[in-house]
Amino acid sequence: MATRQERRGFAKLCALLSEVDTHAVGSGLDHTEWARAANLGNLYEQPILAAAAHTLIDLVDQGWTITIDKIGPLLRPPSAHDDRQAEKARIRRQEHVRRDEQLRKPSVRRFVESMERGHRHGDDIVSVFNLMRDGGELADTLASADDPTTAIKPYVQIVDQSTCELTSFRLHDIWRYFRHTWSNAYATVPGRSMPILIRDAATKHHAVVGLAAISSPVVQIAERDTWMGWETDQFLKAVEANPTTEIAQWLANRIQTQIDEIYVTDLVRNGVLEPTGTGTDTAKTVARLKADAERYRQKHHRGSAIRVVRNIESNAWVERAETYLFRSKRSAALAEALEIAECLGQHFEQEATPLAGLKKALDDRKARAQIRRVIRKARGERVGTVIADLTVCGAVAPYNALAAGKLVGALAVSPKVLAAYRAKYARPSEIASAMAGRPIEREARLSFVGTTSLYGTGSSQYNRLFWPANVMGGAADVSMGFHELGRSRSFGTSHFSDETVAALVRLSQLNGSLIRVNSIFGEGVSPRLRKIRHGLAALGWPTNELLKHGRERILYGVPLVKNLREFSLGIALEPDYLIDPGMEEADQKVAAWWLGRWALRRAAQPAVQDAMRSHRLVRPIQHGARVPLPVDDDELLLFSAESVLPGS
Structure with a gap:
């Protein structure tokens, strides 16, 4: 039970936050400053107030509004904007809360800096910048090449524990670095997960074109x-x-x-x-x-x-x-x-x-x-064996200007990926084997890959993303690709900071919750989601309402077999594939299709050329594939002071 002083402090915080311009917020509300402004005192000694205050600040930072009436404070969720750009901006603000919080962590900053620092590889000094392609060079090459299809040579590289032969970076470190450039925070995925790099053999160090990841799916959609x-x-x-x-x-x-x-x-x-x-x-x-x-x-x-x-x-x-x-x-x-x-x-x-x-x-x-x-x-x-989710899919600069996200989407369900997935997971299932007390193998041949758009207003990446099945060894008269399945308003935790999660977990534990989230594989899905749910319940707040993203997502799916329902349920023992799972030259054929259908047409547009040229590898490096480490106010002041020093 909260004390009278805690209730007064919370009421004051609500009054202060009710004056916030919700159109201008987003990753900018400092929890410590707002707690100090409301005179909340030492929050660690007030676990109920800490959980309530941190949760409230995060929600307001995501566009929730507070109104004060005779009964007390009322909290209202943000409504989706009819304006597409405004809605995208709102969702980016929501995602940037955790992403920027993550990028401020010393361990993450050290990782990013280590990747950007040059190291010796053979006779060369290389860094992660060697895995980026200069936009001006790419634009010039596409414009001057006799055969433009030689300007970009994409191929799939499955990320494992091995090292890149061209840079000596661990493949997973390469993938992780570029994943940090996404709008949302990088996180490991429980269950099955297979990261994928799309690289460009037309460059010396095989620059990164884009990223994908095939992971365990959401169980119920x-x-x-x-x-x-x-x-x-x-x-x-x-x-x-x-x-x-x-x-x-x-x-x-x-x-x-x-x-x-x-x-x-x-x-x-x-x-x-x-x-x-x-x-x-x-x-x-x-x-x-x-x-x-x-x-x-x-x-x-x-x-x-x-x-x-x-x-x-x-x-x-x-x-x-x-x-x-x-x-x-x-x-x-x-x-x-x-x-x-x-x-x-x-x-x-x-x-x-x-x-x-x-x-x-x-x-x-x-x-x-x-x-x-x-x-x-x-x-x-x-559902967790023959179906997977495409949890990461996108291109990095400057290739994204050429609609390379569509290339990444197609290659993410290509024969090489399906074969690698089967090889990786043709082994005993951890949960089934633990239930049986002996090794039990589950089916590892995929029948369907699903994904969602980040924005409910549409997805230019998956929109009209269909290709002839014969580029992957299927029939010439069959088209395959990303079908729009519907729209879903999902639950999630991306709008809560780690600070808030910690406060909610502590409250639920002090409150004597009988349900302990041990984060053990097999215990259940999404430990973070369950921890937040228990904390909100301890506060007595409506968990389902507060866990809603406040966004609508478009669901997409790629069926890979003709007998989708029968094979997915196990009624049919063999998949009737739309493609040839053993085809070896699919990367090149898919790349040729993408170049002809999308890339070369866009490369001829002046606006696209300008967009590519904006990504430079000359110092100071301004490139969209570089991790955008947040600059705090004290760092900005230090930089400004140093920039005017004599000799600088």
């Missing part, structure tokens, strides 16, 4: 799932309209596989399961399993063995299975599987054929409910 045809109710209706032997056999197999892929040795040892299996009374077995799941869930959240969990060898599947986290998950999953088998399995056992069993189950209301659970389970299992 209604617009995507409906477009793919595997949304639960939608798919169930399709099955009812046309039940087939293939689907019936798939359902029967799924029921048995779901049980077989759960480690049960300790459950039998502890008397939760009978030695011969589930026992004769399934209902009692399910009840024991659910109680066991809850007991071990609470043990996990007490966090007494977190260090032990993190020290377990990655392939010690039995040891990992018997941790509190996976004991809880296994008991819950087995309880669900046995309920499904008890209700739905009997129809398949009693009928002569799987198809007859499916038809009988569809007429049974309870069995239909279990079919829905099987569909949801299958989608949840496969």
